Amino acid sequence: MGEGATAVMSGLTFDLEKLNQTYHMFNDMAAETVPGEDESIFQFSAKDNLCTKDLQARAGSRILEGYRPPFDATAVARLRSAGGVLLGKTNMDEFGFGTFGTNSGYQVPLNPFDLKRACGGSSAGAACAASVIPGHLALGVSTGGSISCPASFCGVFGLTPTYGRVSRYGLIDYGNSLDKIGLLTMDVGHLRRFLPIISGADPRDPTSCAQPPLELDAEVRRVVIPEDSLNGVDGDVLETFQTAIEHLSHMGIEVTTMPMPALRFALPAYYVLATSEASTNLARYCGMRYGERNEDYNQHFDPYFSKTRSRYLGQEAKRRVLLGTFTRMVGFRDRYYMKALATRELVISEYAQAFEEHDLVLTPTMPFLPPLFADIEGMSPLDTYKADGLTVPPNLAGLPHLSAPCGYVDGVPVGMQFVSPHWTEGRLVTMAESWNGAHPPMRPEVIL
Amino acid sequence: MDIETVRNVAKLARLELSDEELQTFCNDLNDILEYLSMLDEAPDVECFGFNPIPVADVLREDEVGYDVDVDSLREMLTTYQGWVRGPRLS
Amino acid sequence: MKIGLEVHVQLPTRSKLFCSCATSAEEPNTAICPTCLGLPGSRPVLNRRALELGLTIARMMECEVPDATWFTRKTYFYPDLPRHFQITQFDSPIGERGQFILDGKKIRIRRVHLEDDPGRVRRVGKTGEEVSLIDYNRSGIPLVEIVTEPDITSPSEARRFVTELLKELRHVVGVQADGESSVRADCNISVAEERVEVKNVQGLRNIERALKYEAVRQVKLLKAKRPVLRETRRFEEGRGVTLPARKKEFEEDYGYIGEPDLGVFHIRAMADALEIREGPMETMVRLVDKHGVQETVARQIVSTSMSLASLFERLAVDVGSDAAITWVTGPITASWSKLEPRLDEVENEVVAAIISTTSGKMSDVEGRMRIEALAEGRDLETIQAPEGDIIDMVESFLDDNPELVKDFQDNEKAANRAIGQIMQATKGSYSSRDVVAAVMSALRKRI
Numbered sequence: 001m002g003e004g005a006t007a008v009m010s011g012l013t014f015d016l017e018k019l020n021q022t023y024h025m026f027n028d029m030a031a032e033t034v035p036g037e038d039e040s041i042f043q044f045s046a047k048d049n050l051c052t053k054d055l056q057a058r059a060g061s062r063i064l065e066g067y068r069p070p071f072d073a074t075a076v077a078r079l080r081s082a083g084g085v086l087l088g089k090t091n092m093d094e095f096g097f098g099t100f101g102t103n104s105g106y107q108v109p110l111n112p113f114d115l116k117r118a119c120g121g122s123s124a125g126a127a128c129a130a131s132v133i134p135g136h137l138a139l140g141v142s143t144g145g146s147i148s149c150p151a152s153f154c155g156v157f158g159l160t161p162t163y164g165r166v167s168r169y170g171l172i173d174y175g176n177s178l179d180k181i182g183l184l185t186m187d188v189g190h191l192r193r194f195l196p197i198i199s200g201a202d203p204r205d206p207t208s209c210a211q212p213p214l215e216l217d218a219e220v221r222r223v224v225i226p227e228d229s230l231n232g233v234d235g236d237v238l239e240t241f242q243t244a245i246e247h248l249s250h251m252g253i254e255v256t257t258m259p260m261p262a263l264r265f266a267l268p269a270y271y272v273l274a275t276s277e278a279s280t281n282l283a284r285y286c287g288m289r290y291g292e293r294n295e296d297y298n299q300h301f302d303p304y305f306s307k308t309r310s311r312y313l314g315q316e317a318k319r320r321v322l323l324g325t326f327t328r329m330v331g332f333r334d335r336y337y338m339k340a341l342a343t344r345e346l347v348i349s350e351y352a353q354a355f356e357e358h359d360l361v362l363t364p365t366m367p368f369l370p371p372l373f374a375d376i377e378g379m380s381p382l383d384t385y386k387a388d389g390l391t392v393p394p395n396l397a398g399l400p401h402l403s404a405p406c407g408y409v410d411g412v413p414v415g416m417q418f419v420s421p422h423w424t425e426g427r428l429v430t431m432a433e434s435w436n437g438a439h440p441p442m443r444p445e446v447i448l
Numbered sequence: 449m450d451i452e453t454v455r456n457v458a459k460l461a462r463l464e465l466s467d468e469e470l471q472t473f474c475n476d477l478n479d480i481l482e483y484l485s486m487l488d489e490a491p492d493v494e495c496f497g498f499n500p501i502p503v504a505d506v507l508r509e510d511e512v513g514y515d516v517d518v519d520s521l522r523e524m525l526t527t528y529q530g531w532v533r534g535p536r537l538s
Numbered sequence: 539m540k541i542g543l544e545v546h547v548q549l550p551t552r553s554k555l556f557c558s559c560a561t562s563a564e565e566p567n568t569a570i571c572p573t574c575l576g577l578p579g580s581r582p583v584l585n586r587r588a589l590e591l592g593l594t595i596a597r598m599m600e601c602e603v604p605d606a607t608w609f610t611r612k613t614y615f616y617p618d619l620p621r622h623f624q625i626t627q628f629d630s631p632i633g634e635r636g637q638f639i640l641d642g643k644k645i646r647i648r649r650v651h652l653e654d655d656p657g658r659v660r661r662v663g664k665t666g667e668e669v670s671l672i673d674y675n676r677s678g679i680p681l682v683e684i685v686t687e688p689d690i691t692s693p694s695e696a697r698r699f700v701t702e703l704l705k706e707l708r709h710v711v712g713v714q715a716d717g718e719s720s721v722r723a724d725c726n727i728s729v730a731e732e733r734v735e736v737k738n739v740q741g742l743r744n745i746e747r748a749l750k751y752e753a754v755r756q757v758k759l760l761k762a763k764r765p766v767l768r769e770t771r772r773f774e775e776g777r778g779v780t781l782p783a784r785k786k787e788f789e790e791d792y793g794y795i796g797e798p799d800l801g802v803f804h805i806r807a808m809a810d811a812l813e814i815r816e817g818p819m820e821t822m823v824r825l826v827d828k829h830g831v832q833e834t835v836a837r838q839i840v841s842t843s844m845s846l847a848s849l850f851e852r853l854a855v856d857v858g859s860d861a862a863i864t865w866v867t868g869p870i871t872a873s874w875s876k877l878e879p880r881l882d883e884v885e886n887e888v889v890a891a892i893i894s895t896t897s898g899k900m901s902d903v904e905g906r907m908r909i910e911a912l913a914e915g916r917d918l919e920t921i922q923a924p925e926g927d928i929i930d931m932v933e934s935f936l937d938d939n940p941e942l943v944k945d946f947q948d949n950e951k952a953a954n955r956a957i958g959q960i961m962q963a964t965k966g967s968y969s970s971r972d973v974v975a976a977v978m979s980a981l982r983k984r985i
Contacts, residue, residue: 050579051578051579057578057579059578064578067578069572069577069578069579070516070517070520070521070524070572070577071515071516071572071579073579162501163499163500163501164499164501164503168581169579169580169581170579171579172578172579173578173579175798176798176799177498177499177500177798178500203508203583204515204581204583205581205799206503206506206581206583206584206799206800206801207499207501207503207506207798207799207801209503209506210501210502210503210504210506210801262490262491264486265486265487265489265490268483268484268485268486268487269487269490271480271484272484272487276793276795277795277798279461279613279793280611280613280621280622280623280793280795283461283462283613283615283621283622283623284576284578284620284621284622286462286615286622288532288534288535288617289524289525289526289532289575289576289577289620290524290577290578293526295526295533297533297534297535297536297669297670298535298536298667298669299535299536300535300536300537300538301534301535301536301537301615301616301617301670302462302615303464304535304536305462305535305615306462306463306464307464309461309462309463309464310463310464310465313463318463318465318469318473319473319476319477321461321463322454322457322458322461322463322473322477323477323480323481325457325460325461325793326449326453326457326477326481327484328793328794328795329457329460329791329793330791330793333793333794335487335488336484336487337795338496339487339488339490340487341496341497341498341796342490342492342493342494342495342496343487343490343493344496344497344500345493345495345496345497346490346491346493348500380476380479381476381479381480382476382479382480382483385480385483386483396500397500398499398500398501399500422500422501460790460791460793462615497802498608498796498797498798498801498802499798499801502801502802503800503801503802504606504801504802504803504804505801505802505803505804506583506584506800506801507583507584507585507586507589507803508558508583508584508585508586509585509586509587510551510552510553510585510586510587510588511552511553511558512552512553512558512559512560513553513558514558514559514571515558515571516571516572518568518569518570518571521570521571521572521575522567522568522570525567525575527567528662528671529566529671530565530566530567530568530673531566531567531660531671531672531673532567532657532671532672532673532674533669533670533671533672534617534618534659534669534670534671534672535617535669535670536667536668536669536670537617537659537661537668537670538661538666538668
């Protein structure tokens, strides 16, 4: 090899450098990769917030420039020991703070179905790679919808397991009570093959030690749509979604609706918890020990820290740090932080009720088509937050969910999202496989 | 939330913001906080937890061990006679 | 005067609170890992032993232990704190509403909780321009924080409280605190209404000094009819004064949130299952109440050693309290340094010797000599014979020198002649103490 990395899968060879020049999915790539002649060897990518020994882990942030972790994230280590070869680190919104992949401190990935459109975020590069590279497996991370959203926009399957199913050791934190590592791929068979590999208790992450064994064989018969969930969904997305519901009925799945009024509190509760936790997690980035260091130690620590942070953190990171610092301050903590914790319990029990009679909860994944970059510029931060209205509820509740490509509008993909009870990823894998059998996703035309 | 509050929160979070940035963030945050006030309408629930699933009693035994090579960690750090360098305290 | 203390003591564990780095390391930054350096992607995992030790302390102080506990992030910025949040306990301490009996007085304990220590920081450079140098060996060391109610009424009582607390902790959980380098306290003191906190005072001596200085300062202010400000001060060891902590432009707000990486811990059952060793304080109280020992004597016995106290209690049952006090404070204390390490082996024989003496089967001198012999580990078989020999030898020497007995009546120093001669004759096969004891006893019998 030597001359830059290539992706070899399904008998096709791709020059990664060239692919990346078109799509910007990677922000750091392996210098050399093993050609995939051996069946047991496979290639994968990891989102940039997963620690990897041989490549930088910058979580899409300039403040982590040059950080080469001295250890592998458990998910990465487990894939490697199963024969995985790491191709590269995928671009993302800084620390996961975004819905379109546009808040990256590095390059912004372009949608494989229309280069003028966004990939979705925050696992933008992961979805892009999964869409463009045949047979590719991408490790993504979701806090509030960062797997579902880009999976939907890039026309791939995106599986977010139950909170705690996959060890977070080696994951650069956004919100520790919300972060989940999952899979993005066009190849539905990868879900069954690789989910068991990355799952399982890990003594280095206590939250992974509560899980029951992974059970992949399951049946899906009854699916329910929360009544209010379709309000605010664009007409073209809604139409595609309605067609998909008809297809599900033809597959013998009963689709009904029910009121789930508590779900509307999920989005505000999520933004309070996620930013509260994030603002403490980002406190460590201050120009000491790793990442950007200005090394002008001859100044008081307050300006030293403030200067480094102000210079290298992006706008959205600053906004969320401000919001999260405010919501846990004396005088506001009860109204925001504590109330959000209680509201999460409310949302969890709302879902539990739905699951008494139904196997899965179903909604469209995103309320609109992958937006044009030009349109994103006109959106306010609050508009962007509200775009997560359908992906946030299961994420807040730690429930496993799957975004599956369910149709296309003018050649651009639309996704639907299934949510299942804690620890029942098997229902989602089964659902993905049977859907894929009847309605396999379209591949984008790869431009080199 | 007025601009002074934003200035204070920024200090607390160790962010140095220009007047222009302060104003922008003040507007954004007011928008967002108004939206978040929807939480006031959510019914009160007695219980709360810090995780969406129960995580309980995960402990490690009191044994010394190093997963990651200490020398490689020391190489990452900027040191002076083995001590990690940092800014002034006063 | 009201004083409340927040005492921080290191727990005696092998590894740190949230990672498996060693708690003892010589060279700076040699016991470090991603977790205690706060590297992105690292996580904490709680040390079982640290939790058990914390619970033992909570129980020792008779605290209420809740069903479950959890940890909290306390966010603030300082160069020695790697994550810029400390993992501590805010709304769920492992123990609450306990007490500590100090010299018969109840000091209420508000709470006991666990937390990790930041790194050690050194200031280097010109005064006023010092940069910081940090040793992260210290980062993540497990601490227990013990918070009292303001029940302490003087600086010297505060010092006594910490001294006695450390004694208990040393005995009950094996804390290695030496009183000066390994104990730290935040001291709250109010002479009148307003409370002043003196932060981060290192060591017993400084705790008392800082409080004394602060008490005098507050009294002076009040006399001059000037207000005492409610504030945080720091203690400058060199000059022995408290100074206002650097005024910040704004108030630091710790923004407490739950630590989501650790989960909760069901500690009630864990605490109930712990076996708690009795501390010196409790033993002392029992020696006084049950055995009628004077408090000063009881304190002396207990502070000498807890095994001396338990030997006393055994003797008190066998020979009565009075005789037990005489023997324990006399011959046993005299030989204690040698006896203690051998006690497991010879305790029964020591007790037997004292029983023989008090029942008149053995003379006091013989009893004392036997205890010395046991303490020194001299062969008991061979000691039997020489013991008889030396008494015979002394008797026959006195038979031969009857004038010595008369001289002894006038001046006890006369005994020295006999002692010197017998020492010479036996060429050091008996210790001078044995010879002295035998001569003195024989002489006294003859007058």
